[in-house]
Amino acid sequence: MESLGDTLWDVVISGTGLQQSLLALALSRSGKKILHIDPNEFYGGSEAAFSLQDAKSWVTHASNGSCGLVKSASIALPEDATGLSPSRAYSLALAPQLIHARSAILSQLVSSRAYRQVEFLAVGSFFIFSPSRDSAEASGLTRIPSTREEVFSTTAISAKEKRLLMKFLKFVLDHESSPHLETWQEHADSPLVDFLQKEFKMGGELQTYIITLTLSLDGQINTRDGLAVIRRHLSSMGVYGPGFAAIYPKWGGLSEIAQVSCRAGAVGGAVYMLGTGIETMEIAEDEVELHLTSGDNIKTRMLVRADDSPSGQTGVGRLVAVVGSPLTSLFEATVEGAPRPAVALIAFPAGSLSTAAGEESAYPVYLSVHSSETGECPVGQSVLYLTTLATGNVTGILERALDAFIHATSDSQAPQVLYRLQYEQLPGADTARAEGPIFTFPAPSPSLSFDDSVLEPVQEAWKKVMGEAAAEAEYMVFEDREGAMDDDVYE
Template sequence: MSEASSYPPIEPNTFDLIIIGTGLPESLIAAAASAAGKTVVHLDPNPFYGSHFASLSISELTSFLNSHSTASSTTTDSNAMEYATLDLTHRPLYPDVEISSYAPETLTEHSRSFSIDLGGPRVFFCADKAIDLIVKSGAGQYLEFKSIDASFVCDENGKLWNVPDSRAAIFKDKTLGLTEKNQLMRFFKLVQQHLEASSDQDNSNEGSQNSRISEEDLESPFVEFLKKMRLPPKIKSIILYAIAMADYDQNDLKICKDVLKTKDGIDRLALYNKSVGRFPNASGALIYPIYGHGELCQAFCRRAAVKGCIHVLRMPVISLLMDKESKRYIGVRLASGQDLFSDQLVLDPTFMVPSPLSHLRGSLGNVRGKVARGICIITSSLKPDISNFLIVYPPRSLYPEQNTSIRALQIGGGLAICPSAMFVLYFAALCDDAKQGKNLLRAAMNALLKIPESENAEVKPTLLWSAMYIQELTMCEPGHLSSTPMPDGNLNYNDLLDATMKGFHKMYPDGEFFPETTTSEDVEDEGELSLES
């Protein structure tokens, strides 16, 4: 008897919404729909929460990646009287996986001490919309955060420069010369005056108008505006790639796939600046959840459960149900054999909707590029006195063909994601194909690490374990059947959150995405965020 078939029947068997997968977008929708009074059942074939956003042990992560590297399908008996069953197909979203272990005995000894992010590297800006949502929804009571201690940007000579995140940090920075400090401070002052003038209610004020950056400049490429401000190359690189987080080489606008406009660059600088100092215990702009990002999915699932959502793990959905006459989706069939019914369905991006129902979907799970991800477990910190920090390799900083930024995030055992004597390094870069993606990852890894048995004699942390994998990027237009997006190539969740909210409002146009509540059933700590010093 299979584990799923041994489950007791789910009661009731009819819901407003069925959700398959417990990734962050699905968990957000489950919590939001439940808070809006909808009846929701939330299913996942995995024995853990999080799907593609999970934090996993080494063995769980390896198994998950390998199981999603090839396509598969299920076959069901379709002899139901009043409706037809349509088999679900699983598509490979990690088509190229490469895992190496250099110290299996050591890792086995500490196997239960790892909680590794599948969709890393990922951080929160202290002032971004995801943090605001965590506080508003009450999910913050289930989460704790710690500060990312520092950020660095690499130059073309391989030197790491500190990223100053405020005017005070610029003043204290010993790596910047006096001229560079003055240039950067003048630029930050200009941006601050523009933001203050833009928020001024009385825009007719002459001083307010004079302080604003012109519309012509705001619509121009950000790199051109920085040149106009006469900022030197090092300062431009810090602003473009380590603060505004541009992905593609902005210096060659003819071939750049995503030109960052000045207005968007200014908005990203504003987010960075507002993030510094928002929380007393955060030393910089960035924070990270203790136990890993998979905790977010569990936090929103717990909020959904408070509002009546039913969660069932280890429960595969093997087919969709379709009304034979109207060709309309009406429900799902579980591996246990039970049929559940609903008007709306949200699917993990692993699943592909059978063609007879394709007219009901939006552009369900269209692949829009790839991201190369790498994970390394190492024996010591890359920086002797710092545990948790971000490194950005701008385009062309490692080798001439590097056309995208590579981001590396080191997290230590103090955040309960690995043993205290080890560190986890996450890498990510947008890419066109597996070969390009792995070249990007290897270049960053080789710049930072000592690979066992290599001829590199330079003293660097020793690599114990590594994984490289190419992940498909999917962003979805919602329809009657909706598919959620995969983890994207960004550091934060803002774009994913926008896509999730769009999907929710398409299903429930009049529903509020997490209404403000003050009822007694809500948590005592709602509105708070726990941040350890």
């Protein structure tokens, strides 16, 4: 049998994160000699999804610095908690990003035929957390109206505010055309909240509604980006069915897309090796010699890897909690004929939370609530994913958000928290680098919704691997393999 070292590989892909895996998908019909390795024993990299046992192993590795852009990882199991199911009943996602229906990644999954292996679920309503103003008033959740029907039916805002909101929603849908274009261009780099106040005379509450729809981690998204994100949300509404604008891949989010992409690479002839990393490398003019942790010495025309060097900028704090309640009220269809959603989003605006020491939240906290329909927990339970920028009091703020949410959704007995996984995701380089025969992807985005800019470096790397053949090939466009079943749901 031919050894790894006997082959001159066209490309070695290091890591099975989303971008590396999508590259494997893009190359799966190319006929190239591909070796795909990962120092981890699991697929997905920073976008992985874990059972409880896998999460425990991951935390151990993160504690000794071997998980790249992760620090301060810990697991907490309340002593009095009961009802936690066996490890494999859970699939906890490290990157639970929603995907808007107008996202380019969905078009690529369709054209590459990979969509057949991914099951998507509806993302439901967006809510705002409203803290109590006094001891006699309970905290609560308010649904954000983001369609014409929801604006007219909501009782959360006044008639005047409804008119302002409708005016803005109409503006956004046509904001790239005259005369709307001229209205916002001079404010393009200014915070969206300032534009909302100046041009639409919106008060703080309506501004918060709009900013929440952008899912901006610092709440300071500029006008140009904010209008584009909100337009994507509005134009995505109803694309795949009534009542929802975004979808979520079942069984662990982006991890499922990464694994499906790797399977396509394997079917196309790529060789896969988990638990295998790169110890040393020597770079020549047109090839790279790699010494792997498996003991193999190999040569490749090109190496593609991911950047795992912290940039020193502010990271994000994350808290994953499993609760012993289905939280049914959050997953109600709001439009007749709409599917029952499996994901709901809750925003805690900046300043709406405070720690036991009295420190207020400087940035928004976002909570993505996933029902058992996602396949991430057993029936009767829910998974809560909390995210905020990592300030000095991030642990206390996330814990406070979790407590506040549980009490806001409790009519009588508060649902029990069965499990907590907490960690900080560090930022890395935000641009791709091509240096001779080595191509380096940027660090994963901490965004709460999938950003299509993630796809650009993948196509760039594909072109470099393909060389002159890229001019003759259609990127991510494949015919069905022999034996594939016809399914025109997304055609």
